[in-house]
Amino acid sequence: MSYPVIIAFELSTPDPEGFPVAVAWSLPGGEVKHTLISPEDAWLERDHGYLEVDPQQLLMEGHSAKAVLQELREDLGEEALYAVDLHGSEQALEAVEEALDTELDLPLRPLAELFAGVPGEERELCRQESESLLGMDLHSAVGQVRLWLEMVHRCGL
Numbered sequence: 351m352s353y354p355v356i357i358a359f360e361l362s363t364p365d366p367e368g369f370p371v372a373v374a375w376s377l378p379g380g381e382v383k384h385t386l387i388s389p390e391d392a393w394l395e396r397d398h399g400y401l402e403v404d405p406q407q408l409l410m411e412g413h414s415a416k417a418v419l420q421e422l423r424e425d426l427g428e429e430a431l432y433a434v435d436l437h438g439s440e441q442a443l444e445a446v447e448e449a450l451d452t453e454l455d456l457p458l459r460p461l462a463e464l465f466a467g468v469p470g471e472e473r474e475l476c477r478q479e480s481e482s483l484l485g486m487d488l489h490s491a492v493g494q495v496r497l498w499l500e501m502v503h504r505c506g507l
Contacts, residue, residue: 353380353502354464355426358434358494359442362393362403369393370442371403373418374491376499377425384492388412390449415446419454432461434494461498468505476504 357375361368374384433439480500487493
């Protein structure tokens with residue numbers, strides 16, 4: 351079975367100035383890649399009031415936005431990229447574009463497109479079964495990607 355490429359980000363804060371701190375994406379074989387993103391200096395210079403993550407942990411354990419983008423592009427090929435949270439993904443990618451002074455032009459699509467032919471009741475049942483089966487943090491980027499991959503499988507897409 352070939353799976354769609356699904357992406358999810360975690361942002362530093364929910365406000366519009368939030369920057370990406372973690373990302374996860376699926377591969378066509380159903381595997382999931384995920385990593386922390388080391389913040390760019392400009393991101394840390396903004397006055398966020400508070401951060402929901404430890405910047406030192408990101409600096410020590412994260413990968414640069416450039417490295418993450420390069421690996422994502424290599425994995426993506428010509429595939430469409432389905433975003434769990436389209437707005438949050440656009441916000442994260444805009445921060446990366448700004449930091450790298452480049453246009454990413456990634457084929458970002460709303461995840462809802464994948465499930466357009468699945469009735470709402472059936473989709474909700476797939477979601478509940480998938481959440482129950484996975485039993486993981488579904489608020490993390492990797493948890494979100496795994497949830498939606500499981501839903502793709504259960505809904506027969």
